[in-house]
Structures are given as structure tokens and as C-alpha cells.
Amino acid sequence: MSGAIEQPRFTCALGSCQSVVAIKKGVPILHSGPGCGVQISRIIGQGEGYAGGSTMPCTNAEESDVVFGGEKKLRDVVENSFKVIDGDLYVVITGCTAAITGDDVAAVVGEFQEEDKPIVYVEEGGFKSNNYVSHSRLVKAIIDQYVDKFSEDREVIPGLVNVFANIPYQDPFWNGNLEQLKRVLTGIGLKVNILFGNESEGVSEWKTIPQAEFNIFAGSWAGLDIVKHLKRKYGTPYLHFPYTPIGAKETSAFLRAVGEFGGLDKEKVETYIDREEKKFYSHIDKMASFMLEFRYGIPRRFYTLADASTALGFSKFFLNELGIIPGIQFIVDDIPEKYQESVLEEFSKISDLQTRDVKVVFDPDAGLDQQKLLEDAKDYEDKRLLILGSSWDKHIADELHADLLIVSVPVQHRLVMNCGYAGYEGGLRAIEDIYDRVLATYR
Amino acid sequence: MSKISIKEPSVVIREKRLGTINAFTGTASQIVEKSAKGELKDCKRKFSQCLGCNQQQAFCQLAMIRDAAVINHAPIGCAGEFADFNFTYRVEQARRGLPSQLGRYFCTNLLEKDTVFGASRKLEETIRLAYDRVHPNAIFVTTSCASGIIGEDIEAVVDAASEELGIPVVTCNCEGFRSKIWTTGFDAAYHTVLRGIVKPSEKKSNKINIINFWGSHVFDDVIRRFGYEPRYVIPFSTVEELSHISDAAASIHICPSLSTYMGAGLNQLHGVPEVLVPPAYGVAGTDRWLRAFGKLVGKEELAEEIIREGHEKYVPEIEKLKERFKGKKAYVTAGAAHGQALITLLGELGMDVVGAAVFHHDPVYDSGDDKLDILGQAVKNYGDVPDYRVCNKQACELVNALNRIRPDLILARHGGMTLWGAKFGIPSLLIGDEQFGIGYKGALNYARRIDDTLDSIEFIKNYSKHASNPYTKWWLEQDPGYFQGDGSGRGCAAGNGGF
Numbered sequence: 014m015s016g017a018i019e020q021p022r023f024t025c026a027l028g029s030c031q032s033v034v035a036i037k038k039g040v041p042i043l044h045s046g047p048g049c050g051v052q053i054s055r056i057i058g059q060g061e062g063y064a065g066g067s068t069m070p071c072t073n074a075e076e077s078d079v080v081f082g083g084e085k086k087l088r089d090v091v092e093n094s095f096k097v098i099d100g101d102l103y104v105v106i107t108g109c110t111a112a113i114t115g116d117d118v119a120a121v122v123g124e125f126q127e128e129d130k131p132i133v134y135v136e137e138g139g140f141k142s143n144n145y146v147s148h149s150r151l152v153k154a155i156i157d158q159y160v161d162k163f164s165e166d167r168e169v170i171p172g173l174v175n176v177f178a179n180i181p182y183q184d185p186f187w188n189g190n191l192e193q194l195k196r197v198l199t200g201i202g203l204k205v206n207i208l209f210g211n212e213s214e215g216v217s218e219w220k221t222i223p224q225a226e227f228n229i230f231a232g233s234w235a236g237l238d239i240v241k242h243l244k245r246k247y248g249t250p251y252l253h254f255p256y257t258p259i260g261a262k263e264t265s266a267f268l269r270a271v272g273e274f275g276g277l278d279k280e281k282v283e284t285y286i287d288r289e290e291k292k293f294y295s296h297i298d299k300m301a302s303f304m305l306e307f308r309y310g311i312p313r314r315f316y317t318l319a320d321a322s323t324a325l326g327f328s329k330f331f332l333n334e335l336g337i338i339p340g341i342q343f344i345v346d347d348i349p350e351k352y353q354e355s356v357l358e359e360f361s362k363i364s365d366l367q368t369r370d371v372k373v374v375f376d377p378d379a380g381l382d383q384q385k386l387l388e389d390a391k392d393y394e395d396k397r398l399l400i401l402g403s404s405w406d407k408h409i410a411d412e413l414h415a416d417l418l419i420v421s422v423p424v425q426h427r428l429v430m431n432c433g434y435a436g437y438e439g440g441l442r443a444i445e446d447i448y449d450r451v452l453a454t455y456r
Numbered sequence: 457m458s459k460i461s462i463k464e465p466s467v468v469i470r471e472k473r474l475g476t477i478n479a480f481t482g483t484a485s486q487i488v489e490k491s492a493k494g495e496l497k498d499c500k501r502k503f504s505q506c507l508g509c510n511q512q513q514a515f516c517q518l519a520m521i522r523d524a525a526v527i528n529h530a531p532i533g534c535a536g537e538f539a540d541f542n543f544t545y546r547v548e549q550a551r552r553g554l555p556s557q558l559g560r561y562f563c564t565n566l567l568e569k570d571t572v573f574g575a576s577r578k579l580e581e582t583i584r585l586a587y588d589r590v591h592p593n594a595i596f597v598t599t600s601c602a603s604g605i606i607g608e609d610i611e612a613v614v615d616a617a618s619e620e621l622g623i624p625v626v627t628c629n630c631e632g633f634r635s636k637i638w639t640t641g642f643d644a645a646y647h648t649v650l651r652g653i654v655k656p657s658e659k660k661s662n663k664i665n666i667i668n669f670w671g672s673h674v675f676d677d678v679i680r681r682f683g684y685e686p687r688y689v690i691p692f693s694t695v696e697e698l699s700h701i702s703d704a705a706a707s708i709h710i711c712p713s714l715s716t717y718m719g720a721g722l723n724q725l726h727g728v729p730e731v732l733v734p735p736a737y738g739v740a741g742t743d744r745w746l747r748a749f750g751k752l753v754g755k756e757e758l759a760e761e762i763i764r765e766g767h768e769k770y771v772p773e774i775e776k777l778k779e780r781f782k783g784k785k786a787y788v789t790a791g792a793a794h795g796q797a798l799i800t801l802l803g804e805l806g807m808d809v810v811g812a813a814v815f816h817h818d819p820v821y822d823s824g825d826d827k828l829d830i831l832g833q834a835v836k837n838y839g840d841v842p843d844y845r846v847c848n849k850q851a852c853e854l855v856n857a858l859n860r861i862r863p864d865l866i867l868a869r870h871g872g873m874t875l876w877g878a879k880f881g882i883p884s885l886l887i888g889d890e891q892f893g894i895g896y897k898g899a900l901n902y903a904r905r906i907d908d909t910l911d912s913i914e915f916i917k918n919y920s921k922h923a924s925n926p927y928t929k930w931w932l933e934q935d936p937g938y939f940q941g942d943g944s945g946r947g948c949a950a951g952n953g954g955f
Contacts, residue, residue, distance in 0.1 A: 017582040018532060018565045019589070025533025040926070046601045046632035048509025052536035064926045067851040067872025071506040074633045079605060093503035093939065097852055097931040109531060109602040110633055113571060139531035140566045140602055380562075380589060404539060408546070408558050423539035 019380025020405040021056070022318070022345045022421055023183060026106075026137040028053050028144025029151035033104045034065035035181030035188075036208070037215030040100035041065070044087050044118060045108025047073035049139070057144070057182040057422050059429060070094040074110040084116050091125060091132070101216045102159060104151065105134040112138025126158065131216070133158040145235035145320070145346050148180045152239045156222060156246070164220040167247070174198065174275070175206045175222050175249075177239050178231040179257060179435070184323070185424045189433020190257065194231065197436050200285045201268050201277060211431070223247045227275055231257060231267065231435075233321035234352040250274075255359055256325035260334045260440025261293040263326065289437045296441055297334070303448075304335070311451050312399035312416055314338050316386050318379055319401060319421040320346035321356045327401055327420065328371065329363055330440060335447075337399060339363070341372045341389055343382040345421075348375055383409050390415075399447065416450050418443075458822045460650070460721040465611055465627055467647035467717070469635035470818065471498065476637045478816045478848035481937035484799070484841035488832045491819035498636075503939040505850050509632035511598055512537055513641025518596045518628060518648070520545045520670060520691035521698065525560040525592040527582050529575070529610065530600030535563035545691075548670045552692060560590045566602050576608050583617045583625060593695040594624045596648060604631030624695070626652030637816050639713050639791070646718035649690060649698055656726060657703035663687040665707040665722065667715035671891030674898065675708065678746075678762065682753055689718075702726035706752055710735050710890050712821050712828040713793035720822035732827035736894050737797040738804030739771060740837055766896035774896075777903040778806040784910070787861060787877075788812040789847075789854055790869030794890060796830035798867045801893050801902050803838025811843035811861050813854045815870075845937060851876065855927055856936040858882065865910060881920030885909045 027049050030041035041064070043050055054066045061068060070093075072078070072086045087105070094103060105122050122134040135154045137147055178194055179187040188210040195207045206221060207213045222243070228251040230240045240251035252274040258267035265286045272282035304311070315337050317324040324342045331337040344356065353375055360371040376382055383406070390398060390413050398415035400406050404425040410417035419427050420434070434443045458473045470476040479499035480487055490496050511534060518526050519541040528535050542559035549556060564582045566575055579597065586595055597614055610627050618625040628648040630641045664684045666675050670691045679686040687693075689701055707719045707730045722728040731752060736745035743763050750759025786807040788798045795814035802809050821828050835841070843861065847853040855876050858866070866877035866884040877884030885905060887893070893902050 015567055015569075016565065017527075017578070017585050018535070018563050019561065019586075021532050021535045021538060021563060023532065024536050025531045027533055038926075043506060046509055047507035047636075047638065048512050048632045049533065050506025051508050051512060052533055054536075055540045056536035056538075061872065061875070063924055067506060067849065068926055069506045071504060073504050073507050073636075074601070075636050076633055079601075079633050089502040090504060097503055097928060098926050099928045100926070109600070110605070113602070113605045138568070139533040140568050140571055143532060380560075384589075404543065408556060411556065425539065425543045 016378065018378050020383070022377070022379055022403055022405065022423070023143045023145060023347070024053050024056050025139035025143060026141045026147035027108050027139050028057060028183065029135065029137070029147040030069065030106050031057055031065065031182035032148050032151050032180065032209065033102070034062040035210055036102060036219070037213060038063060038099070038101035040094065040098050040103045041069050042091060042094050042103055042105045043069060043071040043108060044083065044105055044111045044116065045071060045074060046110050047071065049108050059185065059424055064098055064100060068098070070098065074108070079110055079114055082114055082116055083111060084121050087116065087118065087121050088124070091122065095130065101131060102155070103130070103132040104155065105132065106151070107134070107136050107138060109139045112136065112141070131159060131163070143347055144183055145180065148183070149236055149238040152177070153242050155219065156243070160219050160222050164223055166221075167223050169226055170204065170221065170224045171226055172202065173204045173206065173221065173225045175208065175225045175228045175243070176231065177228065177236045179322070180235060181209045183422060185420070185422055185429045186433045189429075189431045190435040190439065191433070192431065193433045193436030193439045196438070197264055197268060197289070198229075198271065200289070201272055201282045203271070203275070203277075225249055227251060229254065229271060233325060233356055234348055235320070235322075235346065255355060256329070257322045257435050259326045259330040259434050259443060261290050261437055262333050263329050264436050264440070265290060293437045293440065309455060310397045311448070312337050313396040314340045314393055315399040315401060316340045316343070317401040318343040318345055318382055318403065318406060320344065321348050321352075323420055325356065325359050328360065330443065332363055334440065335444065339369075339371045340393070340398070341374055341386060343379065343386070344373060344375045345377050345379050345382065347377040379405060387413070416447070416454070418447055418450060458720065458824065460717070460724045460822070462647065462651040462721070462725065465651070466629040467640065467643045470637040470640045470643065471635060474818045474820055474822070476816055476818045478636060478846055479937075479940040480817060480844070480846035481940060482844060484812070484831055484835050484844040487817060487844055487846075488829070488835055491817070492826065494819065496817065496819050499941045501848070501850070501939045503852070505852060507849055508638045510630040510635055510638055510641035510644060511600060511632055513638055514598055514628050514630035514645040516541060516669070517642060517645035517690050518598070519559055519561060520548070521594070521693055521695060522554070522557070523592055523694050524594040524596060525562065525586045525590045526596045526598060527562045527564065527579070527586055528598045528600060529564045529566070529579050529603040531566045531602055532563055534600045535561065538563070544670065548692065554692070560586070560592065562586045571602060571606055574608060575603060575606060576613050579610065579613050580617065583614070583621075587621050592623065594626065594653060596626055596628055598628045599631050601632045604629070604634065624652045639816065642714050643717040645690070646721060650718070650721045650725065653695060653698045654702050654726070655699045657700060659703065660705060661700075661703040663704045665689050665701050665704040665728065666710065667707060667718050668710045669714065669890060671710065671889045674891045674894050678895070681762065682749065682755055682758060684753065702728060704728045706731055709828065710894065711793045711797070712830070713791050713818065716821035716823060716828065730823060732823055732825070734800075734828055734830040734833050735797060736898075737800045737830070738899055739767070739774065739896060740804065741800055741833065742766065742895050742899070770896035770900045774805070774900050774903050777907055780907060781805050781807045784808065784865060785810045785861070785863040786865045786867060787858065787863040788867050789814070789873045790867070791815045792817055793830055794869050796834060797893065798869070799841060800830060800834040800838070801899060802867065803834055804899055805903050805906065807865070809838070809841050810863055811857055812841050813845050813847040813857060815847065815849045817846045849873070852927065852931065853936045856932060856934065859932050860936070865906065878916050878919055879923040879925060881917050883909045883913055883916055
């Protein structure tokens with residue numbers, strides 16, 4: 014897709030600066046126009062973090078930089094960023110202005126790299142791609158220009174895995190989701206480099222990336238390039254699990270896939286799964302009476318406007334763990350055509366018991382998606398509907414008297430700290446959150 | 457006086473029109489004096505942090521016109537603000553009792569190939585798409601760094617579209633790099649509306665234009681008492697309403713940083729007089745404003761009556777609260793004129809304003825005189841501000857200054873700044889509604905909120921023990937204005953004329 018977009022639910026290539034913010038003591042440096050940082054924070058930056066938002070260094074391009082080039086200014090800002098901001102890793106990301114005028118960013122940053130400063134650059138330009146795609150370029154740049162240079166050891170550490178999954182800040186629950194993924198993977202005996210967020214050790218963890226026994230990519234497509242790159246670079250094999258695992262059934266499937274791929278002790282994996290499933294289903298069992306007997310209506314059909322990993326993860330979870338039937342799934346992440354078939358394939362396997370024809374629409378123009386949703390909903394006036402979407406969808410949820418669970422950016426109607434929906438605990442949290450919203454609507 | 461010409465599609469940027477600067481270190485009285493003498497000079501910085509741009513300020517004015525659509529001719533990143541302004545738009549609809557409506561904003565989603573092969577077609581298609589989907593009464597096309605540098609003839613596209621669709625389709629040239637002063641974006645939006653929407657009017661009405669953001673309707677009672685009707689522009693107007701704003705009896709400014717281009721434009725092009733006194737902040741400021749308005753509409757006695765009533769009703773409680781603020785040191789960080797308005801309010805409440813970090817400085821306004829000079833009045837009425845800096849929203853300068861000054865209270869007006877007070881354990885208050893502080897009641901509003909803020913220190917003190925600080929020890933030991941100027945560390949913007 015390359016047409017106009019109403020109601021954007023992602024940002025431009027420069028959005029990968031938020032992935033830097035998600036690394037402990039990571040400092041993004043924007044070589045861009047003055048408003049770029051604010052634009053990104055406004056859609057995917059709930060909370061400034063350590064050195065994001067107004068703290069982020071930026072060259073704030075002005076007319077003379079566009080005419081005469083901004084290399085000198087970049088050099089000044091980089092040099093002084095080291096003096097002013099206390100960081101472990103600095104990443105220069107270029108915006109439209111520098112990309113069009115053709116500043117030699119490699120040369121400027123190269124001067125600092127020669128002095129062994131912990132600095133990396135990514136030549137972007139907002140128009141180059143969206144941030145789903147640029148996240149991979151950013152991670153690859155850090156690996157190539159920083160990890161590769163500063164990591165001493167190449168010897169494989171048995172049981173060490175690098176996990177690439179939810180994109181920081183683009184997934185509003187990235188921190189909580191990564192925490193949950195680390196928790197369950199640690200549970201089956203792995204040592205986990207989660208790389209972003211609270212549960213990561215920061216740059217010291219990044220430096221052990223080449224020593225992983227294998228890599229895990231849990232997601233539909235955005236991030237797949239990273240594990241492919243690591244396979245080429247260090248020969249590390251990878252497992253691709255094609256969505257975010259939410260709830261017991263999918264998390265167990267995820268752990269079994271990891272266990273098998275990594276040749277882990279099967280008994281150990283099954284013991285952990287058994288323990289976690291018992292806990293999970295004891296809660297479901299306790300609440301089954303509510304879910305089956307509540308008199309005043311709970312959602313029966315859901316629509317999703319989210320990225321492929323989220324839509325798939327939630328669809329499998331809703332259908333199998335809560336009995337809510339998938340309506341149209343609007344995939345709004347501008348997923349490249351070559352990956353669309355695999356998403357359709359996953360949706361076709363959503364039920365173990367019957368063939369389900371889930372309608373999937375790939376279109377980042379969510380204004381149009383909403384029109385289609387409203388049209389479709391006319392056929393289901395007898396059902397209470399649930400919309401999994403973003404703050405953009407509040408008004409259609411109101412119009413349809415549907416319940417809205419915000420799982421995608423922009424997030425303006427809820428506050429996210431460590432909430433995550435991945436894993437066993439995340440699945441329970443999702444159930445609580447959905448019924449919290451449902452029950453709060455009653456007088 | 458800047459001459460407003462709507463022949464050109466682009467507004468003349470503020471640094472050229474008004475001599476606006478974004479770096480200064482000194483005292484408030486110095487900047488007032490140097491402004492009057494025209495001695496302020498522009499300064500560069502050798503370190504800078506994310507700012508904000510023209511495009512965002514333009515968009516905020518155009519995005520809440522109730523029956524218009526906005527197209528940002530830009531890569532998708534420049535549309536990050538859409539959701540944010542839609543949120544504001546909808547919250548404020550509810551406050552105004554308006555029906556629930558979505559902001560209709562479109563991004564042309566410029567990609568690399570468009571920067572090479574051209575993007576005019578894409579813009580044409582997006583205009584049609586927006587029209588088909590929304591059926592708006594006007595479409596505004598805002599530009600971005602990318603569409604600006606490609607440099608295609610956007611005017612030709614919008615003119616053709618306007619003809620085809622039979623509605624105004626108007627450009628707003630507000631590329632982020634165009635002006636170093638982000639508030640140029642307001643001017644760009646007003647230029648667009650003056651140029652493409654406002655029509656000459658046959659006869660005058662009894663309406664008063666209140667050129668504002670989306671603040672509370674504090675002017676309703678007072679304007680009606682004078683026998684006029686308030687008309688808040690631009691947000692929440694319709695295209696039709698905007699086309700008639702030239703018929704107003706007068707225009708009111710709530711924040712000269714925002715609105716003097718519109719005020720001067722309506723004055724020069726359509727003969728709408730402006731109320732040219734600093735906005736009504738503080739008791740003395742409200743007295744002065746009411747007298748000026750009364751004079752303009754020939755009802756000076758009524759103004760005196762309203763002043764008497766206001767004093768009777770609000771001043772006793774303000775005086776009582778003032779007792780509690782005695783000896784308290786306050787610090788202000790905000791955009792230029794609003795920051796100066798906050799200085800006025802704090803002065804009125806008897807606090808000692810020890811410092812201010814305002815974002816830019818306009819030495820004159822579009823009216824061409826000093827009649828709207830809030831800071832000059834504040835200095836005259838309440839005394840000097842010893843550490844007055846123009847910080848261009850550089851958080852590092854604010855953090856550094858706060859670390860030295862350690863005031864008892866911080867009043868802020870923008871996100872990303874307020875939190876620094878809390879990190880240092882200083883009670884901090886952010887009020888988004890500019891009109892909250894206007895008039896006698898506004899002074900009392902602020903007094904009460906400040907009292908609450910000074911009282912609620914438990915969270916701030918606890919949080920400050922655990923807050924992260926990304927700034928180095930080295931930086932906190934330099935002067936806050938270290939990077940203003942040549943980066944020699946001597947802060948060449950000191951007094952903004954060198955040493």
C-alpha cells in the first residue's frame with residue numbers, strides 16, 4: 014500500500030528512535046527537522062522514558078541546513094550529546110531533511126566511532142518506510158556497528174537465546190509483553206536476552222547477542238529481518254513463531270515450539286507448561302460460571318484493527334479461550350504483500366476443530382477500514398460487539414455500543430505501565446481487562 | 457508594523473517579520489529594554505534537543521474547524537499529531553455540548569519514490585479521497601519538510617481542486633525547517649484562513665473575535681454585558697462562520713504569541729480594530745484591559761462598574777491566599793507571551809518570580825507597537841525577573857537553571873518541562889487552558905490551584921527520591937546558557953548582546 018492514510022496507527026522510519034529509548038540508557042540523536050521528535054512521541058511515546066521526548070538531542074534542521082547541509086551542526090550536537098546526556102549507547106537517526114540534502118552522516122558519526130565512542134547511525138528519512146520496517150534496520154545497525162565491535166566473545170553459551178518480538182512503543186504493551194516472554198522462556202530453562210525494557214540488562218546484554226545458541230522471533234513479519242541477519246552474520250539459527258502468544262493454549266504451543274527447536278529437555282518443558290496451565294485454567298474454571306451465566310450480555314463477536322502479530326494472537330486467544338468469534342480483522346501495519354499469505358494461512362488454522370473463514374483486510378488506511386467495519390456490523394445488531402483497536406476507534410465503539418479494548422497505538426484512553434498480554438499471566442490480564450470494560454458499562 | 461499581504465501563498469516568517477529570537481540570558485528588564493531598542497540578536501546553539509515545528513502549530517489551528525478536512529502533504533510520521541489533536545477536539549466538543557465528531561485528517565503518506573518522481577498526483581488523489589469521504593466545506597493542505605524540499609507546485613494542484621470541487625482548497629505552507637520559531641506556524645494558519653476563507657463584509661456586526669486556542673469561554677458574560685457577542689476563533693468555528701469574521705466590531709488577543717498576525721490581518725485588510733493591551737491577567741491587568749475595551753466600545757462607565765464588582769467579589773479571597781504565598785519563590789516555563797502572563801499572575805499573587813525559561817521572544821508584535829507588551833507591564837507592576845532566559849524549549853537549560861535556583865514552585869505550560877520540577881522535588885503545576893487565568897476570577901483560580909499544588913508535596917518529594925536524571929554532572933556544573941551562542945561556554949546570548 015502506498016496511498017493516503019486516514020487515522021494513522023504507526024509512524025515513519027524515524028519512529029525507531031523509540032526502540033533506542035527502550036534500551037537501558039540508550040540515547041537517540043535525531044538529525045532531523047525540529048518537529049519530528051514531538052510527532053513521534055505524540056503517537057507512540059506515552060511517557061518520556063530515560064532520554065526520549067523533550068530530552069532527545071536533535072539538530073532541529075532549519076532552512077540554511079537544507080540549503081548548505083547540516084553536517085557541521087550534526088558534529089556539534091553529537092559531540093555535546095556525549096557531554097550533556099549520560100548514556101550507554103547513542104544512535105543517530107536521520108530524517109527527511111538530511112536524507113534529501115544528502116548529508117554524509119556515516120562520515121560524521123565515523124569520526125566518533127574511530128574514537129571508540131558507543132555510537133551508531135542509521136540513515137533513514139521519514140519517507141523511507143514506516144517504523145515497523147525501520148525497527149529492524151535500527152537493530153541491525155546496532156549489531157553491526159556496536160555489538161560486533163565491542164563484544165569480545167564469540168563462543169556460544171548453551172541455553173542463551175536472543176528474543177525479538179514486540180516493537181517497543183509501537184506495541185503499547187511492549188514492556189509487559191517482553192517481561193512475560195522472558196518469564197516463560199526462563200521457566201523452560203533458557204537464559205534470555207530480552208534486549209529492551211525493564212527485564213533487560215541493557216548494553217551488556219546486547220554484547221552477548223553473538224553468543225546465543227539460537228534466536229527467537231515471535232511476531233508476524235516486522236523483525237524477521239533481524240534474525241535472518243543474525244543467521245547470516247553469526248550463523249545463529251532462528252525460530253519464527255508467527256504471532257504474539259496470548260493465554261495458555263498459545264503460550265504452551267510457543268514453548269513447545271521453542272523446546273523442540275532448541276532441543277530442550279522435553280520433560281522439563283512439559284513440567285513447566287503443566288504447572289502454568291494448571292494455574293491458568295484454575296482461574297478460568299473459577300470464572301466459567303460468570304462467562305457462561307452472566308445475564309446481561311458479554312461480547313460475542315470481535316473486530317480487530319491492529320498489526321498482524323496482535324490480531325493473530327488475540328484472535329486465537331479469543332476464539333479458543335473465551336468463545337468470542339472473530340469478525341473482520343483489519344491489519345493496519347502496512348504489511349508487505351510477500352508476508353500477507355502467511356498471515357492468511359495462520360488465520361485459516363485458527364480453530365483445531367473446524368474450518369473457519371476469518372475475513373482479513375490488509376489496509377493501513379483505517380478511515381476506510383472503519384467504514385467497512387460499520388457496514389459489516391449492520392448484520393450483527395443482535396450481538397454485543399468487541400473492538401480491539403486504538404483510541405481512533407472510540408467513536409465507532411460508542412456508535413455501535415460496542416466494547417473497546419485498546420491494544421494498539423494511539424493510546425489515549427488508558428495508561429500502560431507494565432501491562433502485557435503475552436504469556437499465561439498476560440492472558441488472564443486480557444480477560445480481566447475485557448470484562449472490566451464490559452461490566453463498567455452497566456448501571 | 458508588519459504589512460500583511462495575502463497575495464503570496466506563504467506567510468513571512470516571524471524572525472523576518474518581528475525579529476523574533478530564541479536565545480537570551482539576562483533579566484526581564486534587560487530583554488524589555490533591548491526589545492524596545494531593537495538590539496536583540498539571533499543566536500545559534502551547539503547542542504539542541506527536540507523542539508516542535510511550524511506544522512504542528514498550524515495544524516492545531518486548522519484541525520478543529522468543524523466542517524473542514526485537513527490534508528498533511530507529508531510522510532506518515534508528520535501525522536503523529538492527528539490522534540492527539542483528535543483527542544483534544546473530542547474532549548472540547550463534549551465541553552461545548554457539541555455532537556461527537558471525529559477529526560478528519562489525511563496524510564498523503566509520501567514515500568521515497570514520491571520524493572523522486574513527484575507527489576502532485578498523490579496530493580490530487582488525496583484531496584479527492586478526503587472530499588468523497590467527508591464532504592467538507594473546505595480542505596486545508598499543510599506542507600512538510602519533505603513536500604517543501606521536493607518543491608512542486610502545490611498551488612496549482614489546490615487551485616484546480618478548488619475549481620473542481622467547488623469548495624475552498626487552501627495551502628498552508630508550514631514546513632518544519634521554514635522557520636526556527638515554531639509559532640510561525642500559527643501565523644501560517646491565519647494567513648491561510650485570511651487568504652482562502654475570510655471574505656470582505658458589507659456591514660459590521662456586534663461580534664467580538666476572540667482569537668484563541670480552545671480555552672474555556674470566559675469572555676461570554678463580560679462581552680455580552682457590553683452589548684456584544686463573543687465569537688471564539690479559529691477552533692470550533694465552521695467555515696461559514698470564519699468567512700464572516702471580517703464583520704467583527706473588534707478582535708481580542710488572549711495570547712499575543714498566538715494571534716497578532718490574525719489581529720493585524722483583520723485590521724489591515726478589513727478594518728477590524730484590535731484591543732491592544734496585554735491580555736487580562738492579574739487584578740491590575742484586568743482593570744487595564746476592561747478600561748481599554750470599554751474605551752474602544754465607548755462604554756467606559758460600564759467598565760468601571762464591572763471593575764468595582766470584580767474587586768468586591770474576588771479580591772478579598774485573593775488577598776487571603778496571598779498571605780500564604782509570601783516569600784515563596786516561583787519559576788515559570790512556557791511559550792513567550794503566555795509565560796509572561798504567568799509571570800504577571802504570580803506577581804499579582806505576591807510571589808517572588810525568581811526565574812523564567814520562555815521558549816522564544818517577539819520584540820514587537822504585528823500591530824507594530826508595544827501596547828501588547830505583557831512583560832514590560834509585569835516588570836513595571838511587580839518588579840524584575842532576575843533570571844530571564846529564552847530557552848527555545850531546551851529542557852537541558854531548564855533543568856540546569858532549576859538545579860541552581862531550586863524555587864518553591866514551578867508553573868509550566870508545555871509537556872516535557874513540568875516533570876523536571878517534580879524530579880527535583882519541586883511542586884509543579886501545568887495548566888493547559890490559557891483562559892483559566894483570565895480576569896479576576898482567573899487570578900483566584902490560579903491562587904487556589906497554586907495553594908493546592910504547594911500543599912500536595914508528598915508525591916513530589918517521594919518521587920524525587922527515585923527519579924532518574926539523564927543529565928551529566930558536567931552539564932549541571934555549566935551555566936544554563938552555555939550552549940547559547942558559539943558554544944564557547946560563555947553564553948554569548950548573555951544579555952543577548954555579548955559581554
